[in-house]
Amino acid sequence: MGLRELEDRLRQLPGNLPRAPEQPLRRWAQTHHEGGLSVAFINVVDKVLDTGRACSTWGLQFGLACCAIEMMAVGASRYDLDRFGVFFRGSPRQADAMLVAGTLTLKMADVLRRLYDQMPEPRYVIAVGNCAISGGRFYHHAYSVVRGVDRVVPVDIYVPGCPPRPESFIDAIRKLHQLMRRESIADTIGHGERQHEDFFRKRELP
Amino acid sequence: MLSFIANWLRDLLTAWFQAWHVPLVFVDILAWIVGGVAILILVMVVALVFIYLERKISGYIQSRLGPERVGPWGIFQTAMDALKLLQKEDIVPAGADKILHTLGPIAFFVVGLLGYLVIPWEEGGTIARMVDAHVGVLYVLAFGSLSVIGILMGGWGSNNKWSLLGALRGAAQMISYEVPMLLAVVCVVLLAGSLSLSTIVDQQKTLGLLSWNLWRPWLWLPVILYLIAATAEVNRTPFDLPEAESELVAGYHTEYSGMKFAFFFLAEYGNFFLVGLIFSVLFLGGWSSPFGYPDPLRIPGVIWLLGKATVTVFFLMWVRWTLPRLRVDQLMSLCWKVLLPVGFLSLLIAGTAALYV
Amino acid sequence: MRKRYGDNLWDLLRILAAGAWSILVGLYITGINLIRPGVCERYPRRDHRPDYQPRPGYRGDFALLSDPERPGGLRCIACLQCQNICPDQCIHITPEGKGKDRHPVQFRIDTGLCQFCWLCVEVCPVAAITMTPDYETATDQPQKLIRDLDTLRERGRNIPEPQRVEPVGCVADGGA
Numbered sequence: 001m002g003l004r005e006l007e008d009r010l011r012q013l014p015g016n017l018p019r020a021p022e023q024p025l026r027r028w029a030q031t032h033h034e035g036g037l038s039v040a041f042i043n044v045v046d047k048v049l050d051t052g053r054a055c056s057t058w059g060l061q062f063g064l065a066c067c068a069i070e071m072m073a074v075g076a077s078r079y080d081l082d083r084f085g086v087f088f089r090g091s092p093r094q095a096d097a098m099l100v101a102g103t104l105t106l107k108m109a110d111v112l113r114r115l116y117d118q119m120p121e122p123r124y125v126i127a128v129g130n131c132a133i134s135g136g137r138f139y140h141h142a143y144s145v146v147r148g149v150d151r152v153v154p155v156d157i158y159v160p161g162c163p164p165r166p167e168s169f170i171d172a173i174r175k176l177h178q179l180m181r182r183e184s185i186a187d188t189i190g191h192g193e194r195q196h197e198d199f200f201r202k203r204e205l206p
Numbered sequence: 207m208l209s210f211i212a213n214w215l216r217d218l219l220t221a222w223f224q225a226w227h228v229p230l231v232f233v234d235i236l237a238w239i240v241g242g243v244a245i246l247i248l249v250m251v252v253a254l255v256f257i258y259l260e261r262k263i264s265g266y267i268q269s270r271l272g273p274e275r276v277g278p279w280g281i282f283q284t285a286m287d288a289l290k291l292l293q294k295e296d297i298v299p300a301g302a303d304k305i306l307h308t309l310g311p312i313a314f315f316v317v318g319l320l321g322y323l324v325i326p327w328e329e330g331g332t333i334a335r336m337v338d339a340h341v342g343v344l345y346v347l348a349f350g351s352l353s354v355i356g357i358l359m360g361g362w363g364s365n366n367k368w369s370l371l372g373a374l375r376g377a378a379q380m381i382s383y384e385v386p387m388l389l390a391v392v393c394v395v396l397l398a399g400s401l402s403l404s405t406i407v408d409q410q411k412t413l414g415l416l417s418w419n420l421w422r423p424w425l426w427l428p429v430i431l432y433l434i435a436a437t438a439e440v441n442r443t444p445f446d447l448p449e450a451e452s453e454l455v456a457g458y459h460t461e462y463s464g465m466k467f468a469f470f471f472l473a474e475y476g477n478f479f480l481v482g483l484i485f486s487v488l489f490l491g492g493w494s495s496p497f498g499y500p501d502p503l504r505i506p507g508v509i510w511l512l513g514k515a516t517v518t519v520f521f522l523m524w525v526r527w528t529l530p531r532l533r534v535d536q537l538m539s540l541c542w543k544v545l546l547p548v549g550f551l552s553l554l555i556a557g558t559a560a561l562y563v
Numbered sequence: 564m565r566k567r568y569g570d571n572l573w574d575l576l577r578i579l580a581a582g583a584w585s586i587l588v589g590l591y592i593t594g595i596n597l598i599r600p601g602v603c604e605r606y607p608r609r610d611h612r613p614d615y616q617p618r619p620g621y622r623g624d625f626a627l628l629s630d631p632e633r634p635g636g637l638r639c640i641a642c643l644q645c646q647n648i649c650p651d652q653c654i655h656i657t658p659e660g661k662g663k664d665r666h667p668v669q670f671r672i673d674t675g676l677c678q679f680c681w682l683c684v685e686v687c688p689v690a691a692i693t694m695t696p697d698y699e700t701a702t703d704q705p706q707k708l709i710r711d712l713d714t715l716r717e718r719g720r721n722i723p724e725p726q727r728v729e730p731v732g733c734v735a736d737g738g739a
Contacts, residue, residue, distance in 0.1 A: 052289030055276045077270035080603045082261060085273050085283055093297060093463040096290070120295035120463040130675055133705055137651055137678040150705070159701040160674045160708050165617075170606050172701035179703060267593045269601040524597075528589040 046184045053096070053122060054177040060095030060119065061088040062112070064102025067129035067163040071101045074166035084173060092118040097176065098153070101163075103131035103138060104146040116153040124180075126172055127155045130162045137162065208328045208508055215240070245322050252479045253472040254284040260475075260523055267527045287468075294464035299365045302461070306363030311462065311469035314356025318473040321349045321480045326404040328493055328507045342403035343391055346484060347384065350439055353477065354380045357458050360470070364461035372457030375447055375534050380439055382541045387435035389549030390428040393556035394419060394488045407492030415496035419489045424559035427552035429489055431545060436481040437522060438537070440474065444529040445537055479519060486514035617696040622679040624697040625672050625710055626719035628690065635666030637716060638691035645683035645692060653677045670715060674700065675708040684725060693725030 059081075063071050075081050075088060089095045092115045104112060116125065127149045130136030135147030149155055156179060159172040219233045258273070258281060265272030273280035298307050324342040354377045361373020397419075398406045410417050419425050438445040447457075459470045486492060491514070493507030501507075532540065569575040604612060617623070630638040641658030642665075653676040657669035684693055695718060702708060 048289070049293055052286050053293060055286035056283065056290045058290075077268055077602050078604055079606050080265070080270040082265060083271055083274045083280075083603075083605065085276055085280075085286065087261075091460045093461055094459075094467055096294075118297075120297050122293065122295075130677065133675040133708070134673075136676060139651060139676055148705075157701055157703055158675065158705050158708060160677075161698065161700070162678045164701075165698045167606050168698045168701060171699040174607075175701050175703065263597070266601065267597050269596055269599070270603040271601060271605070274605075524590060524593060528593045529586065 042185065047181075049185065050181045050183055054180045056085040057096045057124075057173070057176070057180075058089050058094060059086050060092050060098045060115065061090070062098055062100045062115070064100070064104060064108065065129075065131065067101035067132070070163040070166055070169065071099060071128065074169040079166040079170060081170070081173070084170070086173060092116075093120060095119055096122070097124040097126055099126050099128055100132045100149045100153075100155075101128040103129075103136070104149050104152070105144050106146060107144075109146050109152050112149070113152050122183075124156045124176060125149070125153050126157045126159065126176060128159045128161075128169065128172070129164060130160055133158045133160060208506065212237075241323075245319060249319055249322065249476045249479075250472065253475040254288075256475045256479060256519060257284045257287070257471070259520075263520070263523050264527050267524070291464055291468040296464045296466070297461075299461050302365035303363045306359045307461075308363075308466070310356055310360030310363055311466045311473070312356075313359055314353055315469045315473040315476075317349055317353045317356060318476040318480065321346055321477075322483075324403060325483050325487060325511075326407050326492055327511060341401050343395055343401045343406075346403075346480075347388055347391065350387070351381065351384060356473075360462070361458040364458070366461050369458050369460045372447075372460070376441060376458055379441070379445060379447070379534075379537060379541075382538060383435045383438040383445075383545075386431050386541060386545035386549045387439060389546075389553055390432035390435060391484075391488065393425060393428040393552050396553075396556050396560045397422075397425070399560075403487050403492075407487055407494060410491040411494030411499050414494065414498040415491075418491045422559075424555045424563070425489070427548060427555065431549055431552060432485060432488070433522070435541075435545060436485070437525070438541070440477045440481055442478060442522065442526055444526075444532050447531060447534050447537065478522070479515060482515035482518035482522070483511065485518045486511055490514045490518070617698070619696075621696040621698075622681060622694045624674065624695055624700055624718065625715055626693055626695045626722055627670065627712075627715040628693065628719045628722055628725060629716065633666065634660060634664050635668075637666065637719075638689050639667055639670070639687075640689055640691070641665050641667040642688065644686045644688065648682050648686045649677075650680060650682070651676045651678055654683060667712065670712040672710045672715070673708065674710060675705055690725050693719070693722065695722070 061071065063069075073079065081087070086097075092098075096119075098116060098119065100112065116123075127133050131138060131145070132149040135142070135145050138145040139147055146152060157172050157176050159168055161168055164172075216233065216237060219236060220230065223230055223233055261283065262272035262280070273283035276283045276286055298304055324345050326342075357373050357376045357380070361369045361371075361376070364370070394406060395401055398409055400406070406419075410419055420429060459467055462470060493511045495501035495503065495505065495507070495510050497503065501510075567578075569578050604615075628638050629636055641656055641660075643656055643658065646652075646654045646656050653673040655669070655671045656667050658665055659668045660666055679694070681694065697718075700708070
C-alpha cells in the first residue's frame, strides 16, 4: 500500500490502543468457588507451562535504529542474554517476543504489523527505547515517524531510555518473565478469534 | 552389557510366552518395539544434551556464558525449550501444501533415527538383532541420502520462495557431498575387507589405542575427507548456508513454528551425532577400549563409543565457531573440484595399501 | 583458476598448506578463548564487579533535590526554565505562590518522551533537578513512565548535590 494510504490509516488510530482496565489477574480459584483437585491441577499446569515459556523466550530481532546497537550489546559477551535462554531467531514463526528497538517509521509500520501477525501465539512485544514508546525525540515535528509502536501492535513491556542500557534490557526481560508467570490457561478459554485476543489480555505487574 | 540385558529380556519373554501359549513370533516383535523405543529415547536425550552443550561451548568460546539460569549450570534449558515449543500455535501458511508441510519434519526426523540401527553398540552386533549388519555401510549411506527428501518437502511445502531456495541449496549440497563421503568410507572398507561395521570395529580392537584406523597414514586423507564431507552432509557451519540466519532468514525451516520446528531442530542434532558415531566406528575403534581388547577397566563398550562420538562432536562444534560460512558456489566448487579428486587419490592410496600392507 | 589453484602442483600444495595452517591458527585462538575466563558480568548478580555504579553524570531517571526550609520542601522555584528549554516538551509544571515562596504543586516529567539531553539540569538556576544513575525502569503500562512530584521528591531525598557535569563553554568564548 502507498505511503499516503498508510498515513491516513495511521492517523485514524487513537493515541494508544485501548487497554483493558487494570484488574487483578483472575485465577481459576477466584471465579469458581469450588476448590479441590481441579484447581490444584490447573495451577500446576499453569506453573509448568508458564515456566517453560519464561525460561526459553526466543526473541525476534527487530532492531531499527540506535537502540539496535544496545540490543547487540546485550546479546554480546559482557551482558549475555543467552544466560536467560533468550536467543535471537530471524524468522517470526519461531520467535516468542518481538524486541522493537528503535524508531518506527511509516514505511516500516506495515512490515512491523505483518511480522507481528506472523508470530504464533503466545507472543509478546517489548518496546525498547523512547522512540518505540512514544516517538521520543521525534514526537514533535517529524513527518515520517509513528509516535509509538503501540499504535501498530499491542505492547507488553516498555523500556524507557535513549538508548536504554543493556542492564535495562535484562531488567525488562525479567519483568516480562514476571508477566508470563502470572498468566493462566483459564484466561484463554472462550477466546476464539486470534486478532482480538491480544487487545484484551488481562495482566498486571505488581 | 547391552547384549547381556537384551539376552536376559529375550529369555524372560520367551519363558513367559511359552507359559502362556502365545506364539513366539511376538517375542521378536516386542524386541523390535523395545529396540525402537530405546533408539528414540537415545536420540532425544542426545539431541537435548548436545543442544545444551553447543550453547554452552559457543558461549565459552565467545568469552561469555551460555544458559545458566534455568537449572544448576543451565542443564534444563533444552527441556524448557521443548516445553515452550509444545505450547506454540501450529501455523500452516496460507496456500501451502498441508500434507507436505506436515510430513517434512516427520520425514526428516524418522530418517535421522533410522541410521542408528546398524551401529555396533557392543560386541556381538547391533541391539536386539534388529537389522542385519552385513551391509552396515551401505545402509548408512542410503539413509543419508534419504534425509534430503525431508528438506525438500519442508522447503516446497512452505509456499515461500526463500524457503524453496534454501531447500534446493540444501538438497544440492547434501547430494553432492555424499560422493566424497562415500569415497572416504570406501577406503576404510577396502582395508577392512567387509561392508559390515562390526567387522571394521573388530579389526581395530586388538591393541586398543594403537590399532585405531586413525593412526594409519594411508588413511589420513580419508579422515580429513570424511570430516569435511560429513559436516556438509548435516548442514553444519562452515557449510550451513541452507539454514543460516543472515542469509535466507532461516532457510527451509523459516515457516515452521512449534513442534514441527522442534522436529527439525532435534533431527539436525541427531544427524550430527550420527556423523560422530560413524566417525568413531570407522576411525576411532568403535566400542573397543583404548586400553586393549578385553577391557581392563570393565567399562561397557557403549560408554566408550558414546565418549568417542562426543569428542568428535565437540571437535566439530569447535570448528563451527571458528570458521566463517562458505558461499554456495564456493561450497559446490569445493566439493566437485577439490574433494572429489582428493577422494580418488585417497582411494588409490588406500587400495595400494590394502594390497601390499 | 590459475590464481586460485596456482601454476603447478607445488604451488597448489603450498596454497593448500597455507589454508590448512590458517584453519589451525583459528582453532588455536578459539580453543584458548574456550579455556580463558570470560568477560561476562552476570548482571543481576554482578560477579565481576559487585559494587558497580554507572559513572558519575550518568543520565538515568529524574530526581528533585530537597531543601527543607523552603515551602514545598524542594529547591525548585518553579521558574519554568526547564519546561521551556526541554526539546521534547516533556516537563509540565504548575507553580504556586509568589516571590520567595514560589514552588511547584505539580511537576510531571514523561520519561517515555524524554531524550535525556541534560538541558534541564544545565539551565536550572538553583540546581534543583538532576538525573540519577537509576536505569531499571521498565514497566508494562506507559502511564507508569510519567514521574510526578511525589516520586521525584522521594528520589531526591538522599541526594545532597546534583550530578553536574559542568558545561565546557562554547567555541566563541574560547572553550572546547
